[in-house]
Amino acid sequence: DGVAAACERAFRIAERYAERAEEMRRNEPDEVFRYNLSMIARAARRVPRLPAEGFHEALCVIWFVRELCNALEGFGFAVLGHVDRLL
Numbered sequence: 001d002g003v004a005a006a007c008e009r010a011f012r013i014a015e016r017y018a019e020r021a022e023e024m025r026r027n028e029p030d031e032v033f034r035y036n037l038s039m040i041a042r043a044a045r046r047v048p049r050l051p052a053e054g055f056h057e058a059l060c061v062i063w064f065v066r067e068l069c070n071a072l073e074g075f076g077f078a079v080l081g082h083v084d085r086l087l
Contacts, residue, residue: 011049018044
């Protein structure tokens, strides 16, 4: 039950991240930055609940888990390691 609850919380954190990116997108005058924010929002809606669709989302999975561990566990790791092996 604890693992399921933790996963649901992680999904909610990702959803809130997507909501914030969409909020920022609405007020962003720069077209390129608006596009980047839309990509962030789309990836955050999928990651980590659904499998990654492409390289960008795969990197988002790795980064999201890294940030989640850093924020919730209180320890930080700066090196991602062998990203090519993880992917």
